[in-house]
Amino acid sequence: MRIVTIQPHGFCGGVVRAIRIVERALADENTIKPIYMLGNIVHNKHVVRAFQEKGIIVLDGLSRDVMLEQIEEGTIIITAHGASDKIKSRAREKGLNIIDATCACVEKTHALVKEKLYQGYAVYYYGKKNHPETEGVLGISPAIILVTGADDIKALPAYAGKAVLTNQTTMSYNEVRRLHEKMRLKIPQLELVDEVCDATRRRQEAVIAQKGEIDLLIVVGDPLSNNTRMLEETAEKNGIKAIQIEDESDLDKYDFSGYETIGVTAGASTPETIIDNVIASLKAR
Numbered sequence: 001m002r003i004v005t006i007q008p009h010g011f012c013g014g015v016v017r018a019i020r021i022v023e024r025a026l027a028d029e030n031t032i033k034p035i036y037m038l039g040n041i042v043h044n045k046h047v048v049r050a051f052q053e054k055g056i057i058v059l060d061g062l063s064r065d066v067m068l069e070q071i072e073e074g075t076i077i078i079t080a081h082g083a084s085d086k087i088k089s090r091a092r093e094k095g096l097n098i099i100d101a102t103c104a105c106v107e108k109t110h111a112l113v114k115e116k117l118y119q120g121y122a123v124y125y126y127g128k129k130n131h132p133e134t135e136g137v138l139g140i141s142p143a144i145i146l147v148t149g150a151d152d153i154k155a156l157p158a159y160a161g162k163a164v165l166t167n168q169t170t171m172s173y174n175e176v177r178r179l180h181e182k183m184r185l186k187i188p189q190l191e192l193v194d195e196v197c198d199a200t201r202r203r204q205e206a207v208i209a210q211k212g213e214i215d216l217l218i219v220v221g222d223p224l225s226n227n228t229r230m231l232e233e234t235a236e237k238n239g240i241k242a243i244q245i246e247d248e249s250d251l252d253k254y255d256f257s258g259y260e261t262i263g264v265t266a267g268a269s270t271p272e273t274i275i276d277n278v279i280a281s282l283k284a285r
């Protein structure tokens with residue numbers, strides 16, 4: 001069996017920055033305690049657990065506004081996925097200290113959406129329902145129309161005015177293009193501002209480049225991580241058989257004996273140590 005480690009893979013700049021921000025907050029004795037994280041700093045259980053062990057209280061599973069109401073004092077950390085201005089001003093109103101780890105790419109999407117709304121555009125946003133990044137963008141204005149996939153297009157009314165389609169940063173860049181083409185049949189003036197971030201795009205391109213070179217792709221990452229799921233989807237849409245695992249313990253669920261060349265990649269929130277362990281475990285087989 002030959003193992004190909006696909007580059008680039010794993011941590012992106014936005015994740016590294018978010019983790020550093022939290023580490024700095026923990027190390028700083030002036031940080032007002034308790035420290036709450038509004039959701040998972042990045043979608044990876046190993047990373048989140050390490051911070052919980054250092055005393056950070058992680059709230060999850062509810063919308064940000066509901067979680068925020070459970071906090072009465074201390075500091076809140078806004079995760080790399082961002083949050084709407086409404087959430088930030090409510091936190092200030094409650095007297096909470098805010099540490100903002102929003103990725104610059106997500107900030108850029110927020111700025112774009114605000115500008116387009118100001119210019120009178122109908123704004124369509126392609127994203128995953130209930131994902132924190134989508135929640136943050138939709139929180140900008142109730143006028144934003146969420147499109148979660150091709151099925152939603154059927155229900156969209158035709159619109160002849162100026163309109164723009166933009167997207168969650170971790171979607172498939174090919175899917176964004178396909179969706180735009182389909183939507184333009186109903187919304188002829190629909191412009192596209194593709195907001196797939198560079199890290200997501202380069203990881204997807206690297207997977208597509210493996211077409212015909214590998215027999216199987218192993219994507220290492222948390223099931224909640226959208227960019228991890230998109231790597232698996234990108235592989236499958238390009239005819240590459242793919243599986244997604246969380247860490248090396250999941251390898252036992254599969255039989256790899258029929259494969260000659262296996263590619264390994266990882267989502268942008270997967271730590272390098274987990275990827276190394278997967279590769280070492282594969283080699284040991």
Ligand code: SF4
Nearest residue numbers: 012014103105169197
């Ligand atoms: S995947 Fe993209 S948007 Fe998300 S943190 Fe990394 S660089 Fe930022």
